[in-house]
Amino acid sequence: MKNRTYNGISAPYALWCVVFIVAPLAIVAYYAFTDKTGAFTWDNISGLSMYTDTIARSVYFGIVATVICLIIGYPLAYCFARAKVSTQKILVMLIMVPMWMNFLLRAYAIMVLFEDTGIINNMLASIGLPPVHMINTSGAVIFGMVYNYLPFMVLPLYTSMTKLDGKLIEAARDLGATGFQTLRDVMIPLTSSGIVSGITMVFVPSVSTFYISQKLGGGKYTLIGDVIEMQFQTAYNYNLGASISLLLMIFILLCLFVMNRFGDTDEGGVMA
Amino acid sequence: MKKNLSVKAKLYMVLIFILLYAPIFVLIFYSFNSSNSTSVFAGFSTRWYGELFSDLKTIAAFKNTLVLAVLSSVISTILGTVAATGLHYSRTKWYKNSVMTITNIPMMNPDIVTGISMMLLFVFIGMMIKVSGVLGFSTMLIAHITFELPYVILNILPRFKSMDKFLTEAACDLGCTPVQAFFKVTLPYIKAEILAAFIMAFTLSLDDFVISYFVSGPEFQTLPIRIYSMTKRRVTPDMYALSAIIFVAVFVLLILTNIAQDEDFRERLRKRRERRSMTA
Numbered sequence: 146m147k148n149r150t151y152n153g154i155s156a157p158y159a160l161w162c163v164v165f166i167v168a169p170l171a172i173v174a175y176y177a178f179t180d181k182t183g184a185f186t187w188d189n190i191s192g193l194s195m196y197t198d199t200i201a202r203s204v205y206f207g208i209v210a211t212v213i214c215l216i217i218g219y220p221l222a223y224c225f226a227r228a229k230v231s232t233q234k235i236l237v238m239l240i241m242v243p244m245w246m247n248f249l250l251r252a253y254a255i256m257v258l259f260e261d262t263g264i265i266n267n268m269l270a271s272i273g274l275p276p277v278h279m280i281n282t283s284g285a286v287i288f289g290m291v292y293n294y295l296p297f298m299v300l301p302l303y304t305s306m307t308k309l310d311g312k313l314i315e316a317a318r319d320l321g322a323t324g325f326q327t328l329r330d331v332m333i334p335l336t337s338s339g340i341v342s343g344i345t346m347v348f349v350p351s352v353s354t355f356y357i358s359q360k361l362g363g364g365k366y367t368l369i370g371d372v373i374e375m376q377f378q379t380a381y382n383y384n385l386g387a388s389i390s391l392l393l394m395i396f397i398l399l400c401l402f403v404m405n406r407f408g409d410t411d412e413g414g415v416m417a
Numbered sequence: 418m419k420k421n422l423s424v425k426a427k428l429y430m431v432l433i434f435i436l437l438y439a440p441i442f443v444l445i446f447y448s449f450n451s452s453n454s455t456s457v458f459a460g461f462s463t464r465w466y467g468e469l470f471s472d473l474k475t476i477a478a479f480k481n482t483l484v485l486a487v488l489s490s491v492i493s494t495i496l497g498t499v500a501a502t503g504l505h506y507s508r509t510k511w512y513k514n515s516v517m518t519i520t521n522i523p524m525m526n527p528d529i530v531t532g533i534s535m536m537l538l539f540v541f542i543g544m545m546i547k548v549s550g551v552l553g554f555s556t557m558l559i560a561h562i563t564f565e566l567p568y569v570i571l572n573i574l575p576r577f578k579s580m581d582k583f584l585t586e587a588a589c590d591l592g593c594t595p596v597q598a599f600f601k602v603t604l605p606y607i608k609a610e611i612l613a614a615f616i617m618a619f620t621l622s623l624d625d626f627v628i629s630y631f632v633s634g635p636e637f638q639t640l641p642i643r644i645y646s647m648t649k650r651r652v653t654p655d656m657y658a659l660s661a662i663i664f665v666a667v668f669v670l671l672i673l674t675n676i677a678q679d680e681d682f683r684e685r686l687r688k689r690r691e692r693r694s695m696t697a
Contacts, residue, residue: 150595152512155503158496158566159512162519165563169534170522172541221433224426234679236430238671243437245667249626249644250660254440257447257657264443267457295437353527356626356645370529377533377631383540386533394530401525 170394176387189388196372196389203368206283207352210290214298214347215340217291222302222339223332226309237303244296249356255289256280256360281363289357290347297346305339341404349397369393441664448657465658472655478643482623485554485639489561490618496562497569497618498611502603504570505577520567528564532631535560539632553634560632561625565618572614576607 180186193200225236243251258264259279266276279285309332317327333340355370364371369389376386422430451462469475507513523531536552543551584606588598604611626641633642647653676682 151503151506152509153503155500155507155516158500158503158570159516161496161563161566162516165535165538165559166519166522169531169538172537173530173534176537217433220426220429224422224430227422227426234675238675239434240437242664242668242671243441245620245624245671246441246660246663247624247626247641247644249641249648250444250656250663251440253644253648253656254444254660258440258443264447292437292440295433349525349527353529355529360648370527373529373533377536383537387537390530390533394526397527397530398525 173387173391173394176384177391178388180384189384192385193388193392196369199367199372200369200392202366203352203370206287206290206358206366206368207348210287210294210351211298211344211348213287213291214295215344218295218298218302218343219340222299222306225299225303226306227311233307237300240296240299248293251293252289252357252360255285255292259285259288259361280361281365283362283366285361286358286366289361290351290354293357294347294350297350298343301342301346302336302339305336309335337407341407345401345404348400352397353393441660444657445661445664448654448661450654453654465654466662469655469658469662474638475640475643475647475655475659478638478640481554481637482639482641485557485561486619486622489558489565489622490615492558493562493565493569493618494611494615497566497614498573498607500566501570501573501577502599505574520570523564524567524571528625528627529631531564532560532628535563535628536631550634552632554637556632556634557629557637557639560628561622564625564628565621568617568621569614572617573607573610576610580606 177189178185178187180188225233225240228236256263260266261276261278261280263280265279269276313331313335314327317331318324322330352368353370354368355374358366358368358371373386373389373393376382376389380386447458448465449461449463450458451464452459504513504516535556539551539556543549580603584602585595585598588602589595593601624641625639626645629639630642630645633639638646644656644659647656
């Protein structure tokens with residue numbers, strides 16, 4: 146068949162892309178640089194300075210949650226990869242089950258546990274311990290992120306670790322490397338693709354979340370996602386909302402660009 | 418690599434799994450509570466399940482979710498398979514590269530940005546054609562197809578790379594038309610990936626909240642959107658019941674797919690069938 150025919154076959158999809166991916170982003174940019182009457186303005190962009198704290202908090206929470214996920218997830222993925230092949234299947238399934246439950250329900254479950262009159266505090270009271278205030282703290286929000294996105298960290302790490310030759314670790318140890326040295330010089334470089342995709346898959350949703358911060362932070366810890374959601378669903382200031390979204394998008398794309406220089410994300414991603 | 422785990426490693430895994438599952442199990446436990454408080458377990462009852470099933474809005478949302486998931490995943494699988502075929506054989510470098518770059522955008526962008534960008538597009542078009550309230554079933558269908566398509570294409574494309582390019586040529590030499598060659602040679606070769614892509618698109622659609630939330634209208638709600646509006650009030654034990662049902666459904670489905678994929682099991686099943694046919 147002629148090349149032109151093949152381009153023709155994919156043309157409907159290319160058109161779909163232009164109309165429903167490129168055009169929407171162009172419209173976001175359009176809204177970000179115009180006011181309600183459609184006239185050009187810088188106001189929305191300069192209005193972003195109001196949200197410096199929110200942006201800084203989102204990035205900070207996102208980084209903390211991602212680092213915790215990595216610290217918990219890396220050894221977990223290593224354990225998975227070292228288990229018997231039949232056990233590995235079960236372990237992967239077990240980590241996937243919570244992932245398939247809607248994240249709203251998972252965050253809600255955490256809220257029910259953490260509330261001042263919630264399940265944990267009732268249990269503490271029943272054994273005579275003083276209540277612990279957990280809900281509406283920054284710790285609760287970060288816990289919610291870690292709880293929700295841990296599987297997204299473990300799965301790509303696990304994929305890249307199954308490709309890791311165990312003999313290399315043994316060789317490193319035989320040649321006198323300490324456990325830490327083996328980790329730093331052998332394991333981490335060889336699993337970098339999994340680390341990069343794991344970090345991406347936890348950081349992106351953590352930075353842009355809004356439900357988790359609403360439920361577990363009680364509105365005290367507004368994140369970028371909350372501000373965007375508010376502008377579109379309650380405040381109806383689409384122009385300001387668009388400028389914040391544009392900023393978030395540019396920020397995430399920059400992060401991904403930088404991250405991709407550290408590892409080849411073609412492997413061990415969502416598809417694996 | 419040594420294939421046995423130390424006790425410490427096993428303990429670590431057990432601990433993490435307990436942390437992951439405890440909140441879900443606690444919710445399931447309290448879904449059988451006869452009172453709506455989480456402070457006392459007043460006694461066993463299925464009251465909240467009854468309330469959940471008599472809530473017409475939730476039932477409607479459940480139906481909507483299924484309809485949307487089936488329609489959007491069928492459309493995105495067909496459109497994506499055709500697109501992947503065309504893209505694989507395309508020799509126009511710039512065209513192929515730019516389409517692939519755009520395909521990656523929805524996968525990299527945060528869902529909230531994808532959601533509001535589509536919402537703004539629909540609102541913008543609505544303003545152009547002077548129709549208010551454009552958001553509804555059709556906008557959700559378009560949005561779901563859009564975010565499923567990249568997954569479908571990226572699931573199928575790698576399979577083409579391992580395919581012998583002379584297979585289709587041979588089919589054409591033997592008298593197939595290109596369309597026949599596609600259906601008789603290419604399609605059977607990539608069918609496992611198409612099925613995987615379809616399942617993935619389907620589950621993505623079922624599970625999506627963020628994008629749906631921004632492009633949905635008041636008269637067409639999906640289950641995640643319903644959950645969102647229900648959990649705006651603080652304590653709603655019927656949501657515990659819903660969690661329990663979804664958990665059990667997911668668990669059973671995963672076990673079934675695992676069993677279906679398990680070679681040993683299939684082998685045993687085959688042998689048993691043979692034995693039965695021999696005795697019969």
